[in-house]
Amino acid sequence: MEEHTVTILLLGDERCGKTTFLSRISQGRDNLAGRVPIHLLKDMDQPYVFEIRSRKGKYRFEFHDTSSPETWRLLEPNLVVICFDISQRLSLINLTRVWVKEFRTTFPAGDVTPMLVLGLKRDLRSETDPNGIIYPQEAYAVAQQMRADKYMECSAVTGELLPEAFDDICRTAVESVSEHGGQSEGGCQVM
Numbered sequence: 212m213e214e215h216t217v218t219i220l221l222l223g224d225e226r227c228g229k230t231t232f233l234s235r236i237s238q239g240r241d242n243l244a245g246r247v248p249i250h251l252l253k254d255m256d257q258p259y260v261f262e263i264r265s266r267k268g269k270y271r272f273e274f275h276d277t278s279s280p281e282t283w284r285l286l287e288p289n290l291v292v293i294c295f296d297i298s299q300r301l302s303l304i305n306l307t308r309v310w311v312k313e314f315r316t317t318f319p320a321g322d323v324t325p326m327l328v329l330g331l332k333r334d335l336r337s338e339t340d341p342n343g344i345i346y347p348q349e350a351y352a353v354a355q356q357m358r359a360d361k362y363m364e365c366s367a368v369t370g371e372l373l374p375e376a377f378d379d380i381c382r383t384a385v386e387s388v389s390e391h392g393g394q395s396e397g398g399c400q401v402m
Contacts (some may be wrong), residue, residue, distance in 0.1 A: 217271070218273050218289050219274045219380065220275045221275065221293075222313065223302070229276050230276060257275055258275050260272070289387040290327070290387045293311065293327070293357075295331065297332050297336050297364060298336060303350065306353060326360055327361045327379070327383060329380075330363070332367075363376040364376070
């Protein structure tokens, strides 16, 4: 069985939910639904490694987060997931003003590296100021403008849509090391 190592980089503002997302998925598939408390991973434990087997082979997914170490700019990611906090409008604004630009200028292969957009903290959508809430259709439109391959959202705290988001990331990661690459053929997909 063929083995592949896939480097996945999560970009996004501090406190947008990246570490909580990675902490939840690190607890295994049975805990994706949010039934057990989250034990937060430490930044120094990077990369967070997940090994997955599929019909196409064995995959070692190495997830890196921008919060630490600062050497993330030296990576050559196979997949980039740009994250934002659904309950914070500034986080969505920074998606385009900061993180897409950072991705495209830091990584020379950015034109062919698949880019996904992940809205986090879905559970906080109803608790915030109505003027600050980002609804799926607005975030999807931003993802389309960015030329992202997919838009997803989930809550790591409650587990809502977490298995689906993780599966979409894994599918794209597997495709990213295939012969034709992981980019979509055109247009952003909603997952």
